[in-house]
Amino acid sequence: MSARTAAVSSGKGSMRRGRRSRLVLLAATIGAAALVAAACGDDEAAEPAEAEAPATTAAPVEEATGAAACAPGETDGDLAFYNWAEYMDEELLAAFEEQTGINVDYTTYESNEEMLTKVESGAAIYDLIVPSDYMVDTMRREGLLLELNYDAIPNSANIADEFNNPPFDPDHLYHVAYQWGTTGIGLTYDVLDLLGGESTWAVIFDPDTAALVPGSISMLDDAPENVSAALKYLGYSIADVINSQNEDAIREAGEVLRATNDRLLKYDSVTFGDDLVNGEVDVAHGWSGGFALSIFEADAYETHVYTIPAEGGVRWVDTMAIPHNADNVCSAHAMINFLTDAENGAALTNWTYYGSPNAASTPFILEEILEDPGIYPPPEVNARLEFIPHTGDLALLIQDQLTNAKS
């Protein structure tokens, strides 16, 4: 059972992925502004779905069954591919179309929740989606994902072992890793020097250390991320706290957030990277991709850097999965197989500047990406990264911590 925090706010998508994000950013915010309207629409859409499938409500943990019988590379019709915005090299899609002779109907979303609502309501039918880690967990528990037939995806053997036993899909039935990244701190080299060259969560959470920062500090506006950061600062393992249902630790993290609130310039999940390179803030909590993009666009490599704090940070992975109501299941398998090919996987990362889970791709990935510790952290840093596990019944308690902090 279990719950779900919708860890990703709508802005996350645009900064996590996104090379030309200005318009996307605006669109994301406008999308957020239309939320009340959207919520009404969702209600309407969700109603018939509930009526048709009352069983799903009765039994929340419901496994979608039956792996599809497809041969590798077999297609069974045009592919409806629903992916994050700015997260795909269109040339790869063209190559796939040429190779298979089918068309790819490619559409994009800005947040996991947006995608979830569409799939859950049946408002649109997709063959292939790209949910993030925790969303895989939510969707498989709700019976919204189809079991994959890994025999039809021989290239899935290319995925590095560390991505094949994730907590969000323990039996590894529903997903193939797509791209991955981390949550940490972006700061100026000046501040990093003041910290003795080692990044730490204390620069946000410890009053004395934070006082060293000449400028302002910002944090994400995302309860699971913020609580996780505070837990890391306090020395907890996120997984231990969640799995042992340690409510006291979560409340302790909430107290840290509350004490930090007045010290922050703002909470922001959208423009944190730009605000850092523009000098609006000197220290920002945020996603690796957002910082990589802003530092790249402003050519601020000399002055600003994305770091993973010494205490460790959060790691996330986006995955390819097939919705339970997909029409062209074999085409979806063919696309997953195509994208997990060594060279295609590298082409993807060379376009997105995110980490590739594809071990066989490494020789084909640009050196500047492989050597960027913000994208490929060294092993000792990697060891300190954690997924935010399925928060289950703690989801609302975690949300409350950020609410309390702002009260």
Place this chain on the structure above:
Amino acid sequence: MFLASPGALYLLIFFVIPLGLITVYSFATRTSTGRTSLSGWNVESYEAIGDEIILGIIGRSAWLATLTTVLCVAVGYPFAYYIATRPRHVRAVLLVLVMIPFWTNALVRVFAIRFLLGSNGPASALSESLGLGTFRILFTPTAVTIGMVYSFLTFMVLPLYVALERMDWSLTEAARDLYASGAKAFWKVTLPLTRSGIVAGCVLVFVPSFGSYVVPDILGGAKTLLIGSYIARQFRDARNWPLGAALSVLLIVAMLVAVALNQRSGSGAEDGGRPRGRKRRPGQGEAEPVTAVAS
């Protein structure tokens, strides 16, 4: 009856059905995966509203909406008075100037304000050139208040303008003839006659600013949670649709009460204004046009 059906259909599809759905969802249950279960009706979401933190959020939102409304009256009344007392052709130009920002997307305007108030923006550049140091106002309650007043000022100015423009100015002249001072003529004649415009403007400003969440989030840095953001969060991050729906119902009810009060006091002002106005110019000095703007 037949002619009214498109309007009725519109209301049904865009008002009654969504409102009904929200009401239904407010009595539903959030499953532990965040799905909304329509079985097992309960009032838990409404009970949750009694929580100290949520009441605090509602209280803060009400305070900000009140402050916005008061400031809008303070700025909007002299503004509308100035426009209404210009010659007709100047009035038309001034009104268009009031309307132009209103035609611009609200979000674009909020981002424009954010740029203006930012530490790299013109306000900051000015203060630095005057030797006053960097201008630090963005992401403070002051910035939120400025943004709110700016966003909703049009809603105050237009009904006030209509009320002032329709007012029978010979009444103030009469007051002056009878040796009332300018201030006294304003307090005793102009202000009471435009009361319906003030009330309509206040409702038009208070209601949307109470639920506003774009301005506080963008200009306030989301540091202080208000009811609009909190509701959005329930539908998005927390996936607690029943609580979000219950809070929405509460807001809608509060809004309906405010509108009902407006109707009442609007008709009260009419009663006060009408007899005198009617003697001179039938059809003038009434509150209907204002109410029409409001609805």
